[in-house]
Amino acid sequence: MGWETAKLGDVCELIKRGVAPKYIDEGGICVINQKCIRDHAINLDLSRRHNDNAKQVNPERYIRTGDVLVNSTGTGTLGRVAQIRSEPKEPTTVDTHVTIVRPKPGLFHQIFFGYMLIQIEDEITSSGAGTSGQTELSRTVLETKFDVAYPRSITEQRRIVAILDEAFAAIDAAIANTQRNLQNARELFESHLNTIFSQKGDGWVEKRLGDLIDIKHGFAFKSDFFSESGDFVLLTPGNFYEHGGYRDRGKKQKFYVGEIPDGFILTRGDFLIAMTEQAPGLLGSSIIAPENERFLHNQRLGLAQSKPGTVWCNEFFFHQFNTQIFREAVSREASGVKVRHTSPKKLQAIQVAFPATEAEQKHVADQLNQLKKQTELLELNYQRKLDALHELKQSILQKAFSGQLTTQETAA
Template identity: 30%
Template sequence: MESEWKEVEIGTYAKVQGGFAFKGSDFQESGIPVAKIKNVKEGEIDLNDCGFVSEDIATLNSNFYVKKGDVLISMTGSGANAPNSIVGRVAKHIGDDNDFLINQRVGRFLIKDESKLDEEYLYYYLRPKYRQWEFVAIATGSANQVNISSKQIESFIINLPPLQEQKTIAHILGSLDDKIELNRQMNQTLEQMAQALFKSWFVDFDQVIDNALTAGNPIPDDLKEKAERRLALGDKRKPLPEDIQNLFPCSFVFNEELDRWIPEGWRVKSVNDFINVKHGFAFKGEFFSVEPTNDILLTPGNFKIGGGFKGDKFKYYNGEIPSDYILKKNDLLITMTDLSKEGDTLGFPAFVPETKGIRYLHNQRLGKVEYKNEDVGPNYLYYSFCTKRYRDEIVGSASGTTVKHTSPTKICSHKIVKPEKLIVEYFELHCQSLQDRIQENEIQIEQLTTLRDTLLPKLISGEVRVKF
């Protein structure tokens, strides 16, 4: 360590402000978000499943609003016996000022002397997983639940280079994080584009309405409001290329099974006509690994609310693996179990990504789609499994109370509208180009994340020095 670096307690230049102890009666269904311990993830704030309070209560406790760039830490959680401990997690708010408040046992670092300590540097210094375990080691409580106080956090020793070097280190790591976040946002936009296309073509039937209006065909009463919205778009209503637009019908028929109007000539089929859903393998718990391995058991925790793959909460495996349960890139999975009260991810789909050096494994309680024919493509099925109608069926028919379950039979009994094959092929072609771009971004995210995680410990230890 170079001589100008020094070891100091965090409390020398910063203090930890705990969140407000909101009462249970303060919380309501909607309003101003309140971040709880579980919302402090590794490196980021995830406000899914957060609490809410009224604007009046928020105004009374406005000093607990989080500002852009604030660094938060979880102060209560599972202890050393848990492989994914919650206590000691550090995250940074990258949104705007006053997006949300913090609940009790969520701490916020307040810098006392900005001429000595850079907040961004503090964030990166405390971010690594091994640093979290150092907090777990000094926490008090039982093996299953521990607490760490503001005083304990403030007494934690950190290594500080000169301020300008702190800022340079934070800038390097922050630039990588910014690029990672930009790629994630791009992927979210690409996903939204594909979902919007599916909804337009196969849920709202916009192209069929356009053709019916052009042909002067009657519009069913149930669809007249949509037709008026299409007309109101005027020049903004951009038609598809003529050869594709002409593939869509120009009239509707009423379908008794779905109790709704569908395009004439399109059929209603069960998902079972196109696919089977295969159960995953019950991998043995004795071979689960706390240490990362190249084999990852996918679980319901790897599914996003609304559909899609989530690359965290990995469960590593170090044992024998049946070859039939090694997944391939773009395999389509469906989650069949959910631990949340609302069944947040139950029944949602995800495509298996390609990650260099990693094998993803088909674990139990996940269904793998196996195709019987090519009448519908993977993207058409994927977005069908994201619709509200499908979602209502799956959640409505779920078994269990604390843990909700669905089954291949329930998934495959879902009815979908089957368009002409050429229309589905055009949709698949368009969506595949979006999926390819998403995959390219994911690969870049992986590379940038590896670079950041390699540089971070070297920069904050002084092993690699930077010019400033």
């Protein structure tokens, strides 16, 4: 069968971003944003409403069956694609962070066009330009940079779509099953963790957190001295996992190259608490500093300092701070609407239960550490399987768009 190769812009009648919405709570028209587009699907539950009486929408920017939507701004979201496979139930457009890519009539089987864009998704993702966090994918880049290949025969396109649909349905089922197993592994550990701290044990006592520790505010380091590299890592709530523990932010990591006041360079084993919910689930999360003379105690983080004569095992309280009971107590007293905050005073008012001896605290922590390690191994295995399934999808797509795809190969 004869194949054509062309620039994306040469096979499309429209490559344009959407409207700058005038948002309203009810009425108006549906507006798809970047959050709606994920895993080649569109989640309209995350869409918003635009007041079309205040600002009219050009008819060409209403989405149609067969359109492909491309996220066109932002690190981590730029490049995601999803196709409109069925007629929208109401007039729907996209905002200015999303590009509508509409094929020329008569060139493509609709679904084939969607797969064609998925096949170059990685290329699109790597083609953004701009500073970190402000990357943009221009209309010109979409039109002129990407080569697409397709059979001239619509019948052949339909044959390829049938094979891809069948293969991807099986892979998606395997992905969904693996994701369930991954979630079950996490929930099993969380259930055991919450049971230990809700049922408590013989000899456990209850006190206010303030009876055990002082909580020291971090320092407001000057942004003039933030850097992409350096000797000192500037910790932020973004360095905390939602379930606790240190997260290396890779290329997004902030470093500090200015003068550092005394008392704000952390020591290995220091215990810190996130006091700002930079992302959902972070408020009240904790980390234990993994190195000496490497991390800086930044604002919005509380440093726990045990009081003289108190029994405090970092690893025990690390697990306690991850329990549902503790996080709910933090959330109840937090302030703020869009971004939630807590304070040393509010944290110190929380009641905590714990064994009276350090040896018993350490025993509980050791048991939880062992179970957590086993859970993480399970999660790693499931994540590797997910990665392999996603790679299989890409391999099948590459064969499809190089004319090598057969039913027998996908079945194998």
